[in-house]
Amino acid sequence: MLRWLARRIIAAALVVFVVTSLVFVVTHVFTDPATVSLPLEASQEDRASRRAALGLDRPLSVQYWDFVSGLVVGDLGESFWQTQPASKLVFERLPATLKLVGGATAVTVLLAAPMGMLAAWWERRFADHAVLGFSMASISAPPFWIGYLLIIVFAVQLGWVPTFGSRGFVSLILPSFAIGLASAGRLAQMTRRGIVEELRKPYAVTALSRGFSRSYTIVHHTFRNVASGFVTMTGWELTRMFTGYTVVIEVVFAWPGVGRLAIHAIENRDLILVQAAVVVLATLVVVTNLLVDIARRMIDPRVELA
Amino acid sequence: MSTTNGNGRQERLLEVKDLTVGFPTRDGTVLGVDHLTLNVGSHERLGVVGESGSGKSVMGLAILGMVLPPGRIMGGSVRWRGEDVLDPGVANRVRGREIAMIFQDPMVSLNPLKTVGSQLRELLQRRVGLKGSAIRQRSLELLDMVGIANAGERLRAYAYELSGGMRQRVMIATALACEPTLVIADEPTTGLDVTIQDQILTLLHDLSTELGMSVLMITHDLGVVAQFCDRVQVMYAGRIVERAPINEMFADPQHPYSLGLLHSVPRADRDDGELTGIPGEPLDRAQFPPGCAFEPRCDEARDGCRDTPPPLLKIAERRWVACYNRPGEGSA
Numbered sequence: 001m002l003r004w005l006a007r008r009i010i011a012a013a014l015v016v017f018v019v020t021s022l023v024f025v026v027t028h029v030f031t032d033p034a035t036v037s038l039p040l041e042a043s044q045e046d047r048a049s050r051r052a053a054l055g056l057d058r059p060l061s062v063q064y065w066d067f068v069s070g071l072v073v074g075d076l077g078e079s080f081w082q083t084q085p086a087s088k089l090v091f092e093r094l095p096a097t098l099k100l101v102g103g104a105t106a107v108t109v110l111l112a113a114p115m116g117m118l119a120a121w122w123e124r125r126f127a128d129h130a131v132l133g134f135s136m137a138s139i140s141a142p143p144f145w146i147g148y149l150l151i152i153v154f155a156v157q158l159g160w161v162p163t164f165g166s167r168g169f170v171s172l173i174l175p176s177f178a179i180g181l182a183s184a185g186r187l188a189q190m191t192r193r194g195i196v197e198e199l200r201k202p203y204a205v206t207a208l209s210r211g212f213s214r215s216y217t218i219v220h221h222t223f224r225n226v227a228s229g230f231v232t233m234t235g236w237e238l239t240r241m242f243t244g245y246t247v248v249i250e251v252v253f254a255w256p257g258v259g260r261l262a263i264h265a266i267e268n269r270d271l272i273l274v275q276a277a278v279v280v281l282a283t284l285v286v287v288t289n290l291l292v293d294i295a296r297r298m299i300d301p302r303v304e305l306a
Numbered sequence: 307m308s309t310t311n312g313n314g315r316q317e318r319l320l321e322v323k324d325l326t327v328g329f330p331t332r333d334g335t336v337l338g339v340d341h342l343t344l345n346v347g348s349h350e351r352l353g354v355v356g357e358s359g360s361g362k363s364v365m366g367l368a369i370l371g372m373v374l375p376p377g378r379i380m381g382g383s384v385r386w387r388g389e390d391v392l393d394p395g396v397a398n399r400v401r402g403r404e405i406a407m408i409f410q411d412p413m414v415s416l417n418p419l420k421t422v423g424s425q426l427r428e429l430l431q432r433r434v435g436l437k438g439s440a441i442r443q444r445s446l447e448l449l450d451m452v453g454i455a456n457a458g459e460r461l462r463a464y465a466y467e468l469s470g471g472m473r474q475r476v477m478i479a480t481a482l483a484c485e486p487t488l489v490i491a492d493e494p495t496t497g498l499d500v501t502i503q504d505q506i507l508t509l510l511h512d513l514s515t516e517l518g519m520s521v522l523m524i525t526h527d528l529g530v531v532a533q534f535c536d537r538v539q540v541m542y543a544g545r546i547v548e549r550a551p552i553n554e555m556f557a558d559p560q561h562p563y564s565l566g567l568l569h570s571v572p573r574a575d576r577d578d579g580e581l582t583g584i585p586g587e588p589l590d591r592a593q594f595p596p597g598c599a600f601e602p603r604c605d606e607a608r609d610g611c612r613d614t615p616p617p618l619l620k621i622a623e624r625r626w627v628a629c630y631n632r633p634g635e636g637s638a
Contacts, residue, residue, distance in 0.1 A: 211433055
């Protein structure tokens, strides 16, 4: 188990390295931070001097070495929009994004698991159709639209929660739902289908024949067998959150996270800061996948220790 | 838990009457079990034999009031010591505690993600009501009863870590956990090596004698029936076609289908029967004739067989046959 874990961590680190290298290729080979930061009508001399000032006139291999060795010590370059270390800016914003993703994941899991079980329990009955309706609606609606809808209803009309910003737990509620509802819709359907299938399997029939109730069998027998897929899917949803939903929703709710920072960095043509944000978000995706692997191994002892 | 009033008389435990299970299909409702009647007494080992698709497994579950969707019980009664098992309240009490089932293919019939110990624990805790250290003690005892060595270690094992024979022993242990009076064994040896098959049958036989349990053995294997049962019922297309004590069935089968079954078992003094080789049946149950279901495959079929299914009639003491060519007592 420990050797397996060590191998997984090394593999994850390798993936982070490859991904960040790809980011470097995009930001330094296809274009460069100096060119992007200057207006389109800037003269060749302006560009050359800016490139020289940022050390971008050196050979690519040297720049790459700089980038990698900086990465190891957490140095992601200097943001010229904010004239501060990019890593400092990103890490300042990271807790807000993690809070948001945490909230959205809680919404996802706490809605999806019970809804999936209910739908399976009342298969083809009203509750099943209701859950399906919720899933279809939440999956079809874009998160930013759900976000605005929630703001209009709960913040503007009812005034229960603030419209934007991050002031304590209350302000976390709306953006968490805006992100989590679609994920919950997808996961609820997966859970329902999984449980319905598992309930027809011989081990579930055995449990029922021993006199265990249907609800006990669903919760204690079939859900355990669906859990591995549930965790995997939750991991995918987290990935989507880190790479897409948070960016949009942080803008909608003026949430001071990494996603909104990345948008501002793009608006201000600050390629170094964009690069830093992407590297950090990509690392989070890789870490998520690692955690999913570990969780699956803990749920299902048959998962290969490969 | 007492099983009988030890005066030697057989007590009627299970009485199934006209049990009918239907499955809706495009061609109308197909009857998986059709007016099934059977009785199991205390200390009795009854065999139900039939080929794949004859409704044996459907019958086993239906006796516990269970039918996999979209099937449903359409009629008849199941009584356990006079109580109606098809009543959910009674079923809840009886399932597992009084009647326990052993299934085919223990690989998939045990929960793959629960250890042997936790599967026994939940039964002993929730169905028997044991607490604390008594649970572990009883679990070890049960594994010991079914002949599993290193019981303490096996409690921590998952099903996939055990061999096929070992898994079936665990399955039997979970069936015995609530000290049932009747065990329904649905093809318990199918898919196991021949030597293991023999061990499992012997184990079940010994346990049923020691613990005074009755067994309803559902199988396609006449060898199993011969080795294990006191009495046998032959099932065809969801109906019982013959019922006889074991010796009489093998010495003098009456129904043409029983004859065919016995002939299809390779024996040195007879050539192989041709009946089991007929393709397409009996899965095409929807297209069966309104009369005797065996009529299309029967050598002795005549016009009178095609209108209504023959009733199961008594032809001698403890012998029943459903065939127009074997008129029962009292009929013309």
